[in-house]
Amino acid sequence: MLDIKNLRDNFKDIQISLKKRGYDLNEASFKSLDDYRKELQIEVENLQAERKKLSSEFGKLKASGEETSDLKKVIDKKNSDLEKKDSELQEVLKNLNNLLLDMPNIPHDSVPEGSSEEDNKIISKHGEIISTNTLDHLEITKKIDTELAAKLSGSRFAVLEGDLAKLQRSLITFMLDCAIQNGYKEYYVPFMANEESLTGTGQLPKFEEDLFKTSDKLYLIPTAEVPLTNLFRNEFLNEEDLPIKVTSHTPCFRSEAGSYGKDTRGLIRQHQFEKIELVQITHPDDSMDCLENLLKNACEILDKLELPYQIIELCTGDLGFSSAKTFDIEVWMPSQNKYREISSCSNFTDFQARRSNIKFKSKEGNSFVHTINGSGLAVGRCLIALIENNFDGKDTINIPNCLEQYFGSNKIKIS
RNA sequence: GGAGAGUUGGCUGAGUGGUCGAAAGCGCCUCCCUGCUAAGGAGGUAACUGGGCAACUGGUUCGAGGGUUCGAAUCCCUCACUCUCCGCCA
Numbered sequence: 001m002l003d004i005k006n007l008r009d010n011f012k013d014i015q016i017s018l019k020k021r022g023y024d025l026n027e028a029s030f031k032s033l034d035d036y037r038k039e040l041q042i043e044v045e046n047l048q049a050e051r052k053k054l055s056s057e058f059g060k061l062k063a064s065g066e067e068t069s070d071l072k073k074v075i076d077k078k079n080s081d082l083e084k085k086d087s088e089l090q091e092v093l094k095n096l097n098n099l100l101l102d103m104p105n106i107p108h109d110s111v112p113e114g115s116s117e118e119d120n121k122i123i124s125k126h127g128e129i130i131s132t133n134t135l136d137h138l139e140i141t142k143k144i145d146t147e148l149a150a151k152l153s154g155s156r157f158a159v160l161e162g163d164l165a166k167l168q169r170s171l172i173t174f175m176l177d178c179a180i181q182n183g184y185k186e187y188y189v190p191f192m193a194n195e196e197s198l199t200g201t202g203q204l205p206k207f208e209e210d211l212f213k214t215s216d217k218l219y220l221i222p223t224a225e226v227p228l229t230n231l232f233r234n235e236f237l238n239e240e241d242l243p244i245k246v247t248s249h250t251p252c253f254r255s256e257a258g259s260y261g262k263d264t265r266g267l268i269r270q271h272q273f274e275k276i277e278l279v280q281i282t283h284p285d286d287s288m289d290c291l292e293n294l295l296k297n298a299c300e301i302l303d304k305l306e307l308p309y310q311i312i313e314l315c316t317g318d319l320g321f322s323s324a325k326t327f328d329i330e331v332w333m334p335s336q337n338k339y340r341e342i343s344s345c346s347n348f349t350d351f352q353a354r355r356s357n358i359k360f361k362s363k364e365g366n367s368f369v370h371t372i373n374g375s376g377l378a379v380g381r382c383l384i385a386l387i388e389n390n391f392d393g394k395d396t397i398n399i400p401n402c403l404e405q406y407f408g409s410n411k412i413k414i415s
Numbered sequence: 416g417g418a419g420a421g422u423u424g425g426c427u428g429a430g431u432g433g434u435c436g437a438a439a440g441c442g443c444c445u446c447c448c449u450g451c452u453a454a455g456g457a458g459g460u461a462a463c464u465g466g467g468c469a470a471c472u473g474g475u476u477c478g479a480g481g482g483u484u485c486g487a488a489u490c491c492c493u494c495a496c497u498c499u500c501c502g503c504c505a
Contacts, residue, residue, distance in 0.1 A: 041465060045474045052474095055486045059433045068485075075485050236425055361425070361443090366462080 001100050001354040008034065017106045020113055020316040025103070033096050040089040047082040054078065101205060105351040107316045108288075108325040114315025120328075121315065126299070127308035129332055130389075136335035137387040138266045140397070141414055146266070155264075156256060156271045163412045167386070167399075168274065170406035171379050172249050175276040175301055179376055182297045184247035184278055189227035191250055192218040197230040200356035202322035202348075209257045212271075220253035224277035225373045232281055233356040237369060242360060243282040243290050247376070250275065267380045268340065274379035280372040281358065284350065287370035288325070291347040295327050298343045298376040304402040307385050308332040310339050324349040329377070331385040342381045345374030 007014055007030070015025045054075050061068050112121045138144055143164040149157035160168055180186055198204040198219055203211060203226065212220040221227060228246050237244070252275050263269035278297060282290040295311070302309045314326040323346040330339035353359070353368035360369055390398040397412040404410050 038465080041474085045465065048474060051485085056433065058485045062485085063433090072485060079485080238425090363444090 001351060002103055002106065003350070003354065004034075004096075004100060014106060018104065021104060021107055021319050022115065022317055023104050030099065033092060033099065037089070037092045037096055040085060040092060044082065044085050044089050047078060047085060051075065051078050051082060101199075101355075104319075104321045105324050105348065107319055108347070108349070111319065111325050112313060112315045113317075115317040116315075117318050119315040120318055121313045123311040123313050123327065125308075125310045126303065127306065127332075129308045129334075131332075131334040131391070133334045133388060133391050133393055135388075135391065136266060137384045139335075140387055140391050141412075144267060153271075156269065158267055158270060164383070167403075167407060167412070168379055168383055170403050171382055171386075172274060172276065174403055174406050175376060175379070176247065176249055178301055178304070179247040179276060179278055179297065182245075182300075184245040184297075187228060187231070187246055187248045189224060189231075189248050189250060191221050191227075191253075193221050193226050193230065194218055197226055197233065200233050201226050201229050201352050202355065206321065210255055212253050212255055221250060222254050223252050223275060223375075224248040224250040225279060228277060228279040229281075229352060229358075229371055229373070230356060232358045232369075235358060236366075237281065237358070237360040239283065239360045239362045242369065243280045243286065243372075246279050246281075248277055250277070267384050270380060273381075276376050276379065278374055278376040282370045282372055283360070284367060284370050287347050287349060287372060290370075290372050291325065291327070291345060294372050294374050294376075295329070295345045298329055298345055298374050301377055301382075302329065302331060302342070304400070305382070305386065306400050307382075307389055309342070320344070320346060322346075322348050322351050324351065327374075329374075331381065332389060333385060334388045340381065341378075342385065343375035343377045345372070347372050 002014070011027065011030070015027065018025050054071065058068055058071055058075065061071065112119065114120065133140075138146070141164060143161040145159040145161065146155075146157070148159045152159070176186060192214060195204060195217065198211070203219075203222060211222060214220070227250070228248055231246065232244070251272050253272055256269060256271060259269060267273075278294055280290045280294055299309070299311070309329055309331045312328040312330055314320075314323075314328060319326055326344055326346040328341050329343040329345070331342040332338075333340045348371045350368040350370055352371045358369050358371070359366050386400075387397055390400070392398065395414045397414070399407050399410050399412065401410075
């Protein structure tokens with residue numbers, strides 16, 4: 001959520017910034033709504049002040065046993081005026097709030113301008129592409145069963161068997177241990193969240209169709225970002241405790257509405273996948289440094305797994321709704337002969353903090369924190385990358401050194 | 416699922432119809448005292464929001480939403496959540 005005061009004061013600048021990411025902010029509709037709000041609010045507050053005075057007079061008359069019926073008539077009239085104006089005001093405030101909830105974050109000045117994915121900027125490439133393998137993960141190992149999953153649940157689910165299930169579990173533990181070593185506190189959190197939480201992180205109200213909703217009005221979490229960030233919703237934090245770094249492994253659930261026909265094969269795009277999420281709650285002055293730090297923490301995992309990857313900076317047009325600046329990490333997928341996203345590290349500035357009311361006290365007064373998050377990493381996609389990059393072309397998937405102690409072997413034999 | 420008790424400021428916790436945005440304590444800030452530390456003393460300290468260049472000055476908020484009333488933290492209703500006991504249960 002944007003700061004409405006900032007919006008009033010710097011309308012043109014914000015309008016131009018939002019335009020860069022493809023959001024058209026209509027000046028007339030905002031101004032007229034806000035002007036009307038101002039007019040009504042002044043009227044309502046004046047009426048409230050008058051009513052307050054009259055009521056206390058009424059109390060005094062009553063106490064001294066004097067006649068009150070004349071005054072009551074005056075107050076009744078005041079009250080009915082107030083009621084009418086106030087309901088108008090509430091309506092206007094609701095519309096204004098809906099407009100604000102619908103507006104995306106302002107891109108940071110440093111974000112490259114562009115209209116789509118095409119304009120994203122490659123920041124750096126890491127590791128060496130050595131695999132010449134063209135088989136995809138489903139062809140390499142028969143231990144990923146999508147037909148069985150279809151029987152259980154439907155499309156976009158998978159069953160992992162034996163070694164593959166264990167390899168996934170090894171990756172999860174390995175990644176969590178990396179996060180803990182980097183100073184993140186591990187949390188175990190609910191996998192369902194309420195409407196307030198999802199509004200806080202920006203998934204609602206705009207993106208409800210991307211979520212699975214239960215009959216109890218709870219939503220399955222699309223990422224651990226939701227529970228982890230909302231741990232701090234409506235909290236006042238101590239300035240000296242910032243940045244707070246937290247992590248959790250959770251399954252993530254996404255309806256993938258609107259992605260029909262896209263990535264239909266294999267593990268790449270599933271309704272349910274495992275992910276380790278890194279979240280930092282930071283001081284506004286440090287948030288860009290913290291983003292760099294978090295990005296480094298995520299990259300370190302691919303370095304250790306010896307998987308080739310590149311870092312991309314998203315352009316204004318490709319930025320997520322809540323994000324002011326985003327780096328994507330893309331891992332090399334031999335069968336697709338291209339890099340695919342495995343983590344998205346973003347600085348949301350005060351956008352989520354405003355929605356979630358996360359603040360800290362400082363000498364200069366109370367301010368909203370900045371929130372940062374990113375995957376560290378998406379486990380399902382990491383599993384694919386590992387299988388495809390480390391397949392020897394015959395009958396073996398090699399397990400990198402860092403995983404051996406978790407997996408208990410340095411290779412998987414394909415039967 | 417049954418019975419009961421709760422939800423008040425950064426925290427703990429008083430407050431059953433107007434003088435309550437709210438006692439007291441903790442924490443925090445300023446000052447005094449003190450050789451240092453500790454202790455002690457005086458004062459200050461809720462959030463959000465409107466108007467105003469400002470000084471300043473309005474309004475809202477006591478879990479949420481309704482209701483009663485001239486007037487609600489306080490009375491009534493509905494809902495959410497927390498805790499205790501019972502039942503069930505991984």
